[in-house]
Amino acid sequence: MKLRGIGVGSMMYGLGYGFARPDFSTTDIELAPDGTVTIWNGASELGQGLQTLLCQLVAEELGIPYEDTFIITADTGRTPDAGPVSASRSTYVQGNSALKACRDLKKPMAELAGELLKTDPDQLIFKKGLVQDQNEPSRSISFTNLAGGMHQRGRRVRGSGYHSITTGDVDKETSQGDAYATYAWASQLAEVEVDTETGQVTVLRLASATDAGKAINPKMVEGQIEGGAVQGLGFALMEDMKIEQGEFKNAKLSTYLIPTAADVPMVEPLIVEVYDPTGPYGAKGVAEPATIPTAPTIFNAIANALGQRVRFTPATPEKMLKLLGKLEEKEEQITIEDMPYPEP
Amino acid sequence: MTILNETLQEEELKIQTPSISRKDEYESVGKSVLRKDSVPKVTGKAIYTGDLHMPGMLFGKVLLSTQAHALIKSIDVSAAAAVPGVKAVLTSRDIPGENAFGIAIPDQQVLAETKVRYIGEPVAIVAAEDIFAAEQAISQIQVEYEPLPAVFSPFDALKPGAPAVHAKGNILYHTKVRKGNIERGFDEAAIIVENIYRTSGQDHAPIEPEAGFAWIDAEGVLNVFSGTQYAFRDRRQIAIALNLPMNRVRVANMTMGGGFGRKDDVTAEILVALLAWKTGRPVRLVYSRHEAMMSQTHRHPTYTRVRTGANKEGKLTAMEGVIYGDTGAYASLGLFVIKKMALHLGGPYYYPNYKSDSFSVYTNNPIFGAFRGFGVLQAAVSHEGQIDELAEKLGMDPIEFRLRNCLRPGLSFSTGQLMTNACGIATTLERLQDYLVENGLSIELHPEVSA
Amino acid sequence: MDENNLIKMELTVNGEAVSMIVKGGRRLLDFLRDDLHLTGTKEGCGEGECGSCTVHLDGQSVLACLTPMERAIGCSVLTIEGVGSPTNLHPVQAALLDEGGVQCGMCTPGMVMSALDLLERNPDPTIEEIIEGISGNLCRCTGYKKIIYGIQQAAQELQAASPAGTVKESVE
Structure with missing residues (x-):
């Protein structure tokens, strides 16, 4: 029977590490005379799209084309330390440090633009x-021309941004306290068919x-959700790591079977x-949130079926x-008696 | 693009331009631009660690322990060293610095010294002119083991008199979460469900197995290239093991074929660095799939007992849980994974009263560490089972029940931390409600359940 | 050839004649990666399970990790390096980028080769046929959806460009 x-x-x-563990990032950025920028960040591109994400944030913050950005990542000989890529923190922590690097670079740029345009640097966007000048739009200069002007006058053309979400620690006995800088959220829905014979x-x-906070690159967010x-x-269903007497058999x-294209549905990313005001343009990480609910979602669908x-x-x-009681369970099961609740 | 050679002229600044404001649409953010790394990848031009090649390069290979828990009585490398083309056969005695590393605490051996603690632990390494000589040399290394009693589950590891995996005892970490008054919470409950949940280990299976490439440059800097989630931590750990100043070691991440948490730990980096340092030659060490699966970290298997109470109105009143996480032979991130699990055992819901304990326990199983989800994934198997069962027993729609209990701005998490406006759980659930409508679906309670 | 097991590898690789005396008894994968330095062909498992090392041998899709190098003598081999270039992508490659079907990229060359093989045999595949066509290629990042849609998009573009329904592999 199929149910x-x-x-x-x-x-x-x-999101991030919590418990007073170091949770920071540094990004450096350099403006070339032609208005292109180079970004250095110590975080790793694993395939998740970190390089693209940081370039998009920088392009947005500087108001330049994405194509004018170039990034170098994760090299202790070249990049500043940006902390690890884990805990779904890259968008949130490394992203914020990239924005701060842009703002640091924009300061001397706005100063020169203010001089040239004879206007208040604080009013420049x-x-x-x-x-x-946001009040007087006719006062403007192209980013490219300003970049050339910066170099010609020997102004500072390098910016650096440091961002930390390192928290305090929670209480040792009760774990009460502010544990994380922010939280990520997700819900999934599954429909299953169970063959009760097989x-x-x-x-x-x-x-x-x-919840992406703000999807900086929707296709990459979808990629995280689907994957x-x-x-x-x-x-939930396939990956059966058999360990016998300590040996991964x-x-x-x-x-050890992982899903093939034939084993999975077309995941629908929603x-x-x-908006998270503490994230870059409101964004936060999705890599782990997209993975966590799947197994219990499938199990609840099975319960709904059976x-x-x-x-x-x-x-x-x-x-x-x-x-289903159609095969004998031979393994000894852990029972409630094996797992008493510790004292208060 | 023009580069100005002269001072900007006044007239250039007066060019009329359209008005722009901060409220304008984003230009890059929110756009699915072409990924920076994708053209090299789709054309096969991207260079992963295993693709690196240098003149004079040697091939590295690792000997892994065949014993779960054993003393090393002797290691005879003479036959291996005599294999033609072999340039180095190294054991723990050849480590210039500290034979210790670890992502959270340095309880792990670069190469096993007097004792192995899991099947797959690196014992010796070889560098040779070609991979065949390296493989032959590995097969010629004679290790004499004296097996020790071993433990393969957290329950066995915690029994009085259980073999100690580490001298300080088998409990790596105990986390306690205490919020409100658990007894009062369960007194207020009209319904309580209690269950045990078991989650299995999981292999990350990144399509790129772990690999490292090391060489010494003209300045004498030890360069290590690999696929790593944290180059700077690797640099620190390589320098300590090789007794080098940290600024004389460079670690760079190559194009990387996935990590999912496993490459947060040191993988091949220290071993390949040792081989390059000892031979003075570039060395490439690429794990086979089997070696990677045997020696690297996995997702923690866990056992959870949990009871959850709700009142007649369908509001959660209390949750109590205890978790045993198998962290395997070494800590890796096992203390933080199982700690995070205790904090998240209740899921995205508000509990006035919450008590959980988690124990991260050493065993002689393979190492369990960081894997996408990091303990929260294991916790979700429990909390979503509990919540769904409560909804069923109360005869409530599972999404409605979740919405009734989910965290909202101003409500507190298990640690007492108040949620901010960036609390999106209700929005994700409402999105699923919309999805059901859009697709003409509804969740009917199972007849056996509603009966 | 002699006691050192040297053999002469004479074959065509990506449209170019190759003649080399190399150590024999190895896999086609080793010959491509170690001798020709064509490292676009990847090794993910070495036992024919992951599909990362998929190449074409005389127009047929094979796993280079299970193919003895000697089998390629006198044959024509196509690897990812012979399929499009950064400035002249093959439609399958372009569509994978467009759909977002590339993340870590380790499976990508093998996926492209399997997709080309599929479209050669079946220029107008259904979604189910695409799934079957790449079911021997493991991907751990994408969840496959964007790869499947990418191949579908490429098939449509190739069909439109070649109304006769024939798809030719572009060999540089």
Whole structure:
């Protein structure tokens, strides 16, 4: 018999490290005479799109074309330390440091523009390739011309931005306190079909509503959402790390199975944008939030289909048949007696 | 683009331009621009660590422990060193600095010294003129082990008299979260559900297995290229192991074939640095898929007991939980992963009363560390099971029940921290409600459940 | 060839004649990467599971990690380096970029080669046929959707450009 069900699952994720662990980033930026900029940041491009994201933020903040940005990342011989790439912190921490580097560079640029335009530097805005008096738009100079002017006059053409979200620590005995700089949010919905004869669970539909704060690059956010959900699906249903007497028995991709294109639905990304005033242009990370709710979402859909709950991973066909009482469970199960709640 | 050679002329500044303001649409933000790194990747031109090549380059290879817990009585490398083309066979005795590293605490050995603690722990390394000689040399290294009693689950590891994985005991870290009054919270509950949840290990399986490339430049700086999530921490740990000033070590990230948390730890970096330092030659060390899966970190297996209470109105009153996380043979980030799990065990909901304990426990299993989700993913299996079951038992729509209980600005997290306006959980749930309508779907309670 | 197991590799790679005396008994993957320095072909597992090392041998898709190098003698090999260039991308490559189907990029060359093979055999594939066509190529980043749509988009563009329904591999 094949039964269908729909389930939902949610999560929150404390972004960054918390607990007084160092959580900072530094970005350097240099203005060339032709108005192009070079960005140095010590964070790693893993494939998530960090280089692109930082370049977009810099282009926006300086009001220049994205194509005029170039970035060098993660090289102790060239870049400043930007902290690790983990804890979904890159957009939030490394992104903010890039904005601060731009603002540091804009100070001497605005000073020169103010001199040339005979206007108050504080009233100048950088947008659409121009540096312009926001009260008197006719007073403007192109970013490119200003860049040339900066070099010609020997002005400071390098900016640096440091951003830290290092928190205090929580109380050692109660963990009470401000644990994280901000939090990320996501909810997912799955529709599954369970074959009660074979134990096979097929995910027919997976929709992921993930709060990006502000999607700096929507396609990259979608990529995180789609890829994260598929990693979560693998964790939920397929990826069976068999450890016997300390040995990882199936440590090969022929025996440790990760999802192929044939194992997954077309994940539907639903980007939610709840502006975070502490993030760059309101943005925060999505990599982990997009991964976390998938397994329980699928399990709740299975419960909706069967009336029986999966409280273990992975729900492989064999383990599903055990759950359904069609295969004998031979493993000794941990019981409530094995896990007393510690004293208050 | 023009570069000015002369002072800007007055008239140039008077060119009429359209008015712009801060309220204008963003020009780069919010746009799906072409990724900076994508053209080299799609044409095969991007250089990953394993693609690096230098004249005179040697090939590195690692010998991994076959024992889960054992004393090393002896290591005989003479036959391996005699293999033609072999330039170095190194063991812990060849480490110039400290034989210790670790992302959170330095409890891990670069090369096992007197004891191995998991199957897959690096014991010796080889550099040779080609990979075949390196492989042959690895197979010629004779390690004499004396097996020790071992523990393979956190429960066994915590039994009185259990074999100690580390001298200081098997509990790496105990986190306690205490908010409100748990007894009063459960007294107020009309319904309580209690369950045990088990989550398994998971391999990150980045398509690029771990790799490192090291060489010494003309200034004598040790250069290490790899796919790493934190070049600066790697630099520090390489320098300590090799007894070098930190500013004489350079670590650079190559194009990287995924990490997902695993490459936050040192992977091949110290080993390949040692081989280059000892031989004076460029060395490339690329793990096979099997070696990577055996030796690197994975997602923590966890066991969670949790009970959750709600009142007749469908409001959560209390949650109590205890978590045992298997961190394997070394700490990696296991203290923080399992700590984060205790804080997030309740999920994105408001509990006036909350109590959780988590234990990160050493065993002789492979190392468990950071993996996308970082303990919160394991916590979600529990809290979403609990919440869904409560909604069912109360006969409530699962999204409505979540909306009734989710955190809102001004409500507090398990640590007492107040939520700000950037609290998006309700918006994500409402988005799913819209999605159901858009797709003509509804969540019907299962007949067996609603009966 | 002699006791050192040297062999003569005479073949065509990406349209160019290659003749080299090299150590034999290795995989086609090793010959391409170590001898020719064509490192666009990746190794993800070495046991034929991940598809990262997919290349074309006489127009057929093969896994270079399971193919003895000797098998390529006298053959024509196409690798990712022979498919489009940064300034002249093949439509499959351009569509993968356009859809956002590239993240870490480690699976990408193999994906492109599998997609070319699929479109050669089936110029107008359904979504299900695309999924089947790349089901031997593992990706851990994207969740596959943007890759699948990228291949679909490329197929449509190639169809439009070549009404007869034939897709030719562009070899530089």
